[in-house]
Amino acid sequence: xxxxxxxxxxxxxxxxxxxxxxxxxxxxxxxxxxxxxxxxxxxxxxxxxxxxxxxxxxxxxxxxxxxxxxxxxxxxxxxxxxxxxxxxxxxxxxxxxxxxxxxxxxxxxxxxxxxxxxxxxxxxxxxxxxxxxxxxxxxxxxxxxxxxxxxxxxxxxxxxxxxxxxxxxxxxxxxxxxxxxxxxxxxxxxxxxxxxxxxxxxxxxxxxxxxxxxxxxxxxxxxxxxxxxxxxxxxxxxxxxxxxxxxxxxxxx
Amino acid sequence: xxxxxxxxxxxxxxxxxxxxxxxxxxxxxxxxxxxxxxxxxxxxxxxxxxxxxxxxxxxxxxxxxxxxxxxxxxxxxxxxxxxxxxxxxxxxxxxxxxxxxxxxxxxxxxxxxxxxxxxxxxxxxxxxxxxxxxxxxxxxxxxxxxxxxxxxxxxxxxxxxxxxxxxxxxxxxxxxxxxxxxxxxxxxxxxxxxxxxxxxxx
Numbered sequence: 048x049x050x051x052x053x054x055x056x057x058x059x060x061x062x063x064x065x066x067x068x069x070x071x072x073x074x075x076x077x078x079x080x081x082x083x084x085x086x087x088x089x090x091x092x093x094x095x096x097x098x099x100x101x102x103x104x105x106x107x108x109x110x111x112x113x114x115x116x117x118x119x120x121x122x123x124x125x126x127x128x129x130x131x132x133x134x135x136x137x138x139x140x141x142x143x144x145x146x147x148x149x150x151x152x153x154x155x156x157x158x159x160x161x162x163x164x165x166x167x168x169x170x171x172x173x174x175x176x177x178x179x180x181x182x183x184x185x186x187x188x189x190x191x192x193x194x195x196x197x198x199x200x201x202x203x204x205x206x207x208x209x210x211x212x213x214x215x216x217x218x219x220x221x222x223x224x225x226x227x228x229x230x231x232x233x234x235x236x237x238x239x240x241x242x243x244x245x246x247x248x249x250x251x252x253x254x255x256x257x258x259x260x261x262x263x264x265x266x267x268x269x270x271x272x273x274x275x276x277x278x279x280x281x282x283x284x285x286x287x288x289x290x291x292x293x294x295x296x297x298x299x300x
Numbered sequence: 301x302x303x304x305x306x307x308x309x310x311x312x313x314x315x316x317x318x319x320x321x322x323x324x325x326x327x328x329x330x331x332x333x334x335x336x337x338x339x340x341x342x343x344x345x346x347x348x349x350x351x352x353x354x355x356x357x358x359x360x361x362x363x364x365x366x367x368x369x370x371x372x373x374x375x376x377x378x379x380x381x382x383x384x385x386x387x388x389x390x391x392x393x394x395x396x397x398x399x400x401x402x403x404x405x406x407x408x409x410x411x412x413x414x415x416x417x418x419x420x421x422x423x424x425x426x427x428x429x430x431x432x433x434x435x436x437x438x439x440x441x442x443x444x445x446x447x448x449x450x451x452x453x454x455x456x457x458x459x460x461x462x463x464x465x466x467x468x469x470x471x472x473x474x475x476x477x478x479x480x481x482x483x484x485x486x487x488x489x490x491x492x493x494x495x496x497x498x499x500x501x502x
């Protein structure tokens with residue numbers, strides 16, 4: 048074994064939010080069981096590109112390192128996914144890393160996903176139980192329903208579905224696929240259902256749910272295997288009924 | 301509250317595509333199909349449609365206005381998409397792209413077709429078998445009509461599928477899969493009707 052095995056990376060970099068992106072190539076010594084994050088850490092330790100130029104360390108987001116936080120999402124060989132679970136052994140080389148351009152790029156591979164959290168605030172994707180006195184126990188949730196809802200609750204707001212969606216872009220104000228799933232999740236909760244109409248009406252407002260064009264890339268791309276398109280159609284049905292209630296005037300809440 | 305005009309427009313766009321535009325498309329294709337029974341049979345059917353009472357009102361509210369809204373809002377929808385079928389080559393993403401491409405082709409076709417037939421009729425020309433025979437005797441026009449009619453039918457059939465999703469009729473993956481088969485069956489069946497009618501004029 049004379050030749051040392053190496054790993055090549057082509058990384059799209061960007062120095063600040065307004066500057067032009069450019070590519071830089073890196074070559075590292077191979078180690079068994081590397082993932083993209085450990086490779087990026089290696090580059091950070093010695094930020095020298097293939098031409099031998101000293102450069103700034105690559106900037107990226109990460110947190111949990113076990114695919115539950117969603118922070119380290121980036122486009123790896125053309126596919127948006129989490130870099131913590133992107134194993135080097137399973138990737139074609141050179142490995143191309145790009146930021147998820149659907150979001151504003153902060154620097155290099157780091158993006159600003161605030162729009163997703165803003166959307167969740169707009170549609171009230173929570174269960175309001177805070178108050179000045181004890182509300183007592185809420186209604187119980189049947190166990191099979193809890194297990195069903197658990198699958199929906201796996202969403203980590205990583206942004207992969209927004210990156211894959213052709214209708215989430217700078218020309219539209221569509222909130223994106225993930226929000227449908229959250230609205231469905233909280234509307235399904237026995238306590239959350241008390242604010243179902245409020246949540247639906249907020250989601251039906253301009254810049255909410257309208258942009259979906261049923262390309263169904265979201266469900267194919269979701270790293271957690273969430274049935275997003277089922278959630279989309281389910282919320283579409285609820286919105287249809289809500290709009291009838293709103294217009295024809297039966298009980299609206 | 302930002303208002304929900306967008307929601308209303310989107311749903312109206314989706315509904316108009318099926319009722320009345322989709323129904324009109326089927327009716328139009330069926331009437332065309334009389335051409336396979338010969339010149340007289342077609343002229344009789346076309347004449348019946350032409351002499352319906354309140355024709356202008358029927359045309360305006362069942363055909364012109366719905367198509368105008370569907371076309372203009374549809375163009376807006378088509379051009380706000382950032383198609384990515386090369387990066388995400390999933391079946392439904394291709395259908396999403398095709399739905400937009402066929403929509404634009406259909407709009408170009410309708411503008412041309414209305415000019416060539418309905419507007420000429422308003423100028424005094426008679427819409428009959430002879431007229432279509434003349435138009436389709438040009439091989440370019442023949443292919444133009446075949447491609448555009450198939451596009452329009454695809455746009456309708458696949459639009460039925462997304463209508464069912466957008467209104468929340470088909471929710472489960474299985475119902476969406478089966479409605480894919482059903483709508484593609486409708487596409488094939490109506491295409492046969494449409495193409496048979498075109499070749500009846502040749």
